Amino acid sequence: MKLGFRLVRIKFGRKAKIYSIQYDGEENHEFHKFVTDPEVRDHPDFEALRKKIKELYDKRGLLLQYFRPEDEKSVHSEICRIDYGVGYLRLFCIRWDDNLLILGGGGVKPNDIRFWQESPELSVEARKVADAFHRLKGYLEESGLTIEDLL
Numbered sequence: 797m798k799l800g801f802r803l804v805r806i807k808f809g810r811k812a813k814i815y816s817i818q819y820d821g822e823e824n825h826e827f828h829k830f831v832t833d834p835e836v837r838d839h840p841d842f843e844a845l846r847k848k849i850k851e852l853y854d855k856r857g858l859l860l861q862y863f864r865p866e867d868e869k870s871v872h873s874e875i876c877r878i879d880y881g882v883g884y885l886r887l888f889c890i891r892w893d894d895n896l897l898i899l900g901g902g903g904v905k906p907n908d909i910r911f912w913q914e915s916p917e918l919s920v921e922a923r924k925v926a927d928a929f930h931r932l933k934g935y936l937e938e939s940g941l942t943i944e945d946l947l
Contacts, residue, residue: 845883
């Protein structure tokens with residue numbers, strides 16, 4: 797089984813390690829695409845989300861209370877988004893454990909929809925993260941490796 801992506805180190809803090817997904821053949825990892833998207837970067841919520849990420853890896857850790865499950869069937873709580881308060885930015889991620897966060901992509905949730913599933917763009921980003929999670933779990937089970945072996 798081939799993963800089709802690698803995990804790229806973003807930040808090591810006192811409380812957590814942050815990685816992102818970089819798909820084979822892609823020049824940039826998913827988090828880089830997210831933070832360089834002009835619509836995301838210029839959004840009023842961008843700074844609040846950035847601060848929350850810094851808090852997570854440096855001060856607070858990856859406690860469940862800082863994440864909202866985003867798996868469509870709510871089966872895998874590891875597939876989530878960072879909860880930074882009331883806001884319209886969605887950054888989908890995998891909360892692997894208390895020490896490891898894998899960031900995917902995301903975007904801006906339009907004001908006229910209630911759920912990300914109603915946005916074609918956000919649906920694609922959320923499903924990419926869910927697919928990466930399932931591939932990663934399958935690969936580790938099949939190979940007998942641990943997540944640390946891939947970092």
